[in-house]
Amino acid sequence: MSENAIFPGDKIASIEEYEAGNNAFDDGDMVRAATVGEKDIDKETRTANVKHPKLLSIPRAGDIIIGTVAAVMSSMIAVSIDYINGKPTTSKVECICGTRNLRIRNVALVNDIVTLKIISHLNGTIHASISEPNLGVLFTKCRKCGGKVVPMRDAIKCTDCAWIDERKLSSNFGNSDFVNLRG
Structure with a gap:
């Protein structure tokens, strides 16, 4: 170099x-x-x-991302970004999303697939929002038995053990072709 x-x-x-x-x-x-x-x-x-020889994919404010929840804290979630505006990325950049303003106890859990909107870059951290109707959990499984779940208003219900759990569901929840969705 x-x-x-x-x-x-x-x-x-x-x-x-x-x-x-x-x-x-x-x-x-x-x-x-x-x-x-x-x-x-x-x-x-x-x-x-x-x-850089390979262009890294770092989302900008306004971009819609799809990622995997890596960590859940009391007032935020950390998400490993897998797709930016529908295009796959291998950079494994993470963003954080504040959940304090939502009146849901479990906005998302580790390994849930979520869609978020990037709102800013501040102090070297990428910040995202989950508050719009099309944003939220796209795919999840029952946390008790790992079974398939179906949406019930603002919750999910396991088809195997009938466990009911709160989540911030996206309006696109259950759509298996979520990668092709645009904001």
Whole structure:
């Protein structure tokens, strides 16, 4: 690599001078690299980019993502992003989604497939929302027996053991072709 070689987290530019471009993010003070590559400052568009042989898929604000819930905390869920606007990604980037404002105890559980809308990049973290009707759980199984579930208003019911559980279901829940859905 050249003298422009940078690594994830390296400072590229100040946010007063440049905006974050491809493979870069704004940490609130500086534009930093999101991947290994070469620094590319575009003075015309005032963007700081990272050239990488393989373009990493980092969602932007407004993108609809489909991912797998990796962790559930009291007021948020962490989601490993699998699809961005219907296109598969192998970057395994994660986002967090606040769940405090929803009046559901179990918005989603680990290994549920969910669809979210990216709302911002802040302090190196991708933030998402689950509040719109088309956003929420797309696929899940019974947490008690692992059986198939069917939707019941704002809950799911297992067809094997009849266990009922709350979830924030997407209006597209149960549609097996969810990868082709657009926001």
